[in-house]
Amino acid sequence: MTEQWKASKFELADNGVAIWTMTCPEIMNPLTDDLNSDFNTLVDRVQGNPDVRALIMAGEGRAFSAGGNVKGMVNRTFDAHASRNRLVSAHEWVERLYNMDCPVIAAVDGLAFGGGLSFCLLADFVMASPKARFCCVFGRIGLMPDLGVLYTLPRIVGMATAKELMYTARSFDADEAKDMGIVHSIYASADLMGAAESFAARLAKGSKAAMAITKRTVNGSYEMSYRDLVDAEANGQALMFTTDFHKEAVRRFVEKEPRLYDWDAMK
Incomplete structure (x- = not known):
């Protein structure tokens, strides 16, 4: 059974493996208000649900997620207090997703930039294709990293490497990400979701x-x-x-x- 949400879809198989997919490929699955709402729906749907034993996160098209909606920033009037409250509010689902009570796998078959990198690092495992590319892109537009990556990235790659990735805002491929410990395993694009589902199904058999x-x-x-x-x-x-x-x-x-x-x- 598939549930269509505002900017994503949710599927749950009989073996307890849930697949949540961001479905705005034409704009590379950015963190819009609709997707932010869907993240809240996701954690409410999965956390404490005995029918869900493992979760896979994915994105349609050429991006897992390109992160923040940069085009939407052009004409937006920014208020420091409102911006702060918006990010603090987002961390209600960020922390819950990070500590979700089942194994979480991010299947990355394209760009995971900015908030997209933040999202996938909230998973327990990142499985990627050779098309995957990662970037802590915030510095390119004069912003600091957000959505938990300041916490997760140094713990995965070490302090100095995390700073280098954040300061330079350079992109890196799946092989380098695997060498750094960000990516668990790499599969051809055609095999990625099957591998993620197989891995999740095995985890779902555990306690x-x-x-x-x-x-x-x-x-x-x-x-x-x-x-x-x-x-x-x-x-x-x-x-x-x-x-x-x-x-x-x-x-x-x-x-x-x-x-x-x-x-x-x-x-």
Whole structure:
């Protein structure tokens, strides 16, 4: 079943894999008010939904997303207070997407510039085609990076490389992005979505609760002391011991039955 939203569409398969696609290819899927609204709809639709076990984000056309709507900035009257409030409001869905309670994959088959780079770095994994190109483009128009990339990019590529990408606003291809740790894997354009769906389907067979609490803890680990991290680990593990998934996995192990979640066997 496909749901058509303002500037995107949402599909959910029987295996629990959801695919959310930005559908404004003629303008390269920029962050318009409609798309901003759809991001809020997306996190509301997915977060806490037991039917969704993994999420893939994609964009139609030659761009995953070109980021901010630069043409719309020409005649806009900017007010510092209103601009600040708009970005603060956007971070309500940015933070929720970053800590989404299921694995999130960004399938990038074109440009991921500016906010588009920010979007894909909110995912757990970026899968790309050779047509993918990335750019922290904000500096080209005298802006600072936004939508969470100031947080995510240094944690992926390191402080010095993040500064270089932000200061120069240069673009880079999928191979360089993979070398930096931004891209998880590269596939031909024709194979990209199939590979993303296969990867998501395998992840969907695991314990959603265990992945969710692991993700949230790892995402916040740079801000934690060792003691805080140990406490988070102990609290989370105590909860996981009570889950039906854990109990069934242990039962199968003891009874020498096929594993409930076996990544290697799913190859």
